[in-house]
Amino acid sequence: MGDLTDRLAQGLSAGAVVVDPDVTAAYSRDMAGFCAAGVPAVVVFPETVEQVQHVMRVATELRVPVVPQGARTGLSGAANAVDGCVVLSLVKLNRILEIDPVNRIAVVEPGVVNAELSRTVEQLGLSYPPDPSSWESCTIGGNIGTGAGGLCCVKYGVTSEYVLGLDVVLADGRLLSTGRRTAKGVAGYDLTRLFVGSEGTLGVVVRAVLALRPAPAPQLALAAEFPSADAAGAAVCEVMARGLTPSLMELMDAVSVRAVNELGQMGLPESTQALLLVAFDGPDRVGELARVAELCRAAGATEVVPAEDQAESDLLLAARRLALPALDRLGTTMIDDVAVPRSRLAEMLNGVAAIAERHGLTIGVVSHAGDGNTHPIVIFDAEDEDQAVRAQRSFDDIMALGLELGGTITGEHGVGLLKRDWLARELGPVALELQRQLKGVFDPLGILNPGKMV
Numbered sequence: 001m002g003d004l005t006d007r008l009a010q011g012l013s014a015g016a017v018v019v020d021p022d023v024t025a026a027y028s029r030d031m032a033g034f035c036a037a038g039v040p041a042v043v044v045f046p047e048t049v050e051q052v053q054h055v056m057r058v059a060t061e062l063r064v065p066v067v068p069q070g071a072r073t074g075l076s077g078a079a080n081a082v083d084g085c086v087v088l089s090l091v092k093l094n095r096i097l098e099i100d101p102v103n104r105i106a107v108v109e110p111g112v113v114n115a116e117l118s119r120t121v122e123q124l125g126l127s128y129p130p131d132p133s134s135w136e137s138c139t140i141g142g143n144i145g146t147g148a149g150g151l152c153c154v155k156y157g158v159t160s161e162y163v164l165g166l167d168v169v170l171a172d173g174r175l176l177s178t179g180r181r182t183a184k185g186v187a188g189y190d191l192t193r194l195f196v197g198s199e200g201t202l203g204v205v206v207r208a209v210l211a212l213r214p215a216p217a218p219q220l221a222l223a224a225e226f227p228s229a230d231a232a233g234a235a236v237c238e239v240m241a242r243g244l245t246p247s248l249m250e251l252m253d254a255v256s257v258r259a260v261n262e263l264g265q266m267g268l269p270e271s272t273q274a275l276l277l278v279a280f281d282g283p284d285r286v287g288e289l290a291r292v293a294e295l296c297r298a299a300g301a302t303e304v305v306p307a308e309d310q311a312e313s314d315l316l317l318a319a320r321r322l323a324l325p326a327l328d329r330l331g332t333t334m335i336d337d338v339a340v341p342r343s344r345l346a347e348m349l350n351g352v353a354a355i356a357e358r359h360g361l362t363i364g365v366v367s368h369a370g371d372g373n374t375h376p377i378v379i380f381d382a383e384d385e386d387q388a389v390r391a392q393r394s395f396d397d398i399m400a401l402g403l404e405l406g407g408t409i410t411g412e413h414g415v416g417l418l419k420r421d422w423l424a425r426e427l428g429p430v431a432l433e434l435q436r437q438l439k440g441v442f443d444p445l446g447i448l449n450p451g452k453m454v
């Protein structure tokens with residue numbers, strides 16, 4: 001241990017090597033409950049690419065595991081420490097290095113917070129679309145590590161679509177550059193995409209070239225109340241089948257609506273079974289909202305309320321962003337993240353309701369409905385052993401249901417520790433073996449975030 005910290009300190013700034021157990025304990029886990037977290041030997045805060053290379057060289061030489069971390073808002077245990085590891089926090093590599101409006105790219109370090117990048121490029125009439133609900137705190141490095149999604153993906157897609165190139169420090173300290181700064185480029189295997197969603201198991205991202213888009217007009221939203229998941233699911237399908245392209249299409253069930261009202265006094269309608277929020281940000285957003293309102297009524301909406309102005313729209317979207325923290329206050333939570341083809345959204349929601357009933361637990365559901373990406377949140381009392389068992393069974397049943405409906409066990413939160421056993425079920429033996437071989441190519445000693453994902 002002394003050797004490890006001494007060696008690390010030789011290449012890092014004063015104060016960048018932390019061994020105080022009270023401090024290191026705070027860096028031992030992300031925001032996923034129920035995932036094992038080890039005790040780190042040390043937490044380091046490099047400020048330059050060279051310092052990250054130094055950390056990886058020392059770790060390779062001493063065969064010590066390294067767990068890269070962003071803001072630790074992850075929901076799969078992917079950033080959790082393993083015993084005796086170096087926690088490699090990237091939060092101090094936090095500079096926006098370049099914004100190039102002509103080529104529509106930004107070059108950033110991994111510790112830049114998502115919302116900070118969004119606000120900075122907005123001032124230049126540009127946007128960086130990926131917008132996880134945690135955008136005020138999560139980092140670009142973490143977003144790349146998890147392949148994060150968000151609320152706008154139904155129109156703009158997920159993080160992988162915006163990562164053009166990366167600088168990555170490999171396990172042995174070498175610096176790899178992948179991808180491009182150009183609008184197009186197909187030279188060689190697409191290693192950039194391989195790193196997106198690799199959960200810190202293949203290398204440490206130290207710089208990213210990100211695609212930007214012209215800033216859209218502010219979103220205008222409506223809220224539609226439905227008496228059932230079937231009716232809400234039908235409305236979602238109609239909107240998409242008619243060729244409309246909302247910039248957001250989110251669904252909250254009765255449990256999450258009540259929870260948000262309790263936390264934020266939002267005044268959302270509590271008599272509804274399913275509250276659909278739809279927004280547009282194009283030049284004809286008023287007309288498009290009117291068409292959606294009609295489709296919602298035809299699908300059985302009991303009430304459709306378009307926002308009167310920008311402030312009201314913003315409030316609706318803010319209410320949606322509150323859903324996870326609001327549900328989190330109702331008890332201990334297990335947050336799932338199952339995506340199904342959007343045509344099967346209603347089946348998924350009805351199936352989750354049946355699972356809740358079967359196990360006698362409350363499960364609140366918020367969904368990125370336009371993407372078929374549901375977040376069923378199992379709420380229970382962790383002190384009650386029987387409830388904890390039923391919660392785990394519900395969580396597993398939800399993933400099994402997602403696979404049965406042609407979906408995936410994780411739409412955006414990642415595998416981490418939480419879903420490692422389920423990955424094998426989704427991938428099958430051939431794909432799993434190839435993924436493990438790929439891991440071996442990049443990290444032959446197995447020191448990078450061991451025990452996560454594959």
Ligand SMILES: Cc1cc2nc3c(=O)[nH]c(=O)nc-3n(C[C@H](O)[C@H](O)[C@H](O)COP(=O)(O)OP(=O)(O)OC[C@H]3O[C@@H](n4cnc5c(N)ncnc54)[C@H](O)[C@@H]3O)c2cc1C
Pocket residue numbers: 030031067068069070071072073074075078079090110131132133134137138139140141142143144145146147148149150151198199200201203204205206324325412413449
């Ligand atoms: C309230 C709330 C709302 C959320 N909403 C969403 C949402 O809408 N959509 C969504 O997708 N997620 C959401 N999340 C989950 C989480 O915010 C995302 O997974 C986010 O991308 C994690 O970023 P982070 O900086 O916190 O990374 P961390 O949690 O610290 O790390 C995540 C993973 O990335 C790896 N990693 C971090 N930095 C690097 C790096 N520089 N190089 C290599 N690997 C790295 C870590 O090892 C880990 O595997 C939400 C979380 C909360 C708490």
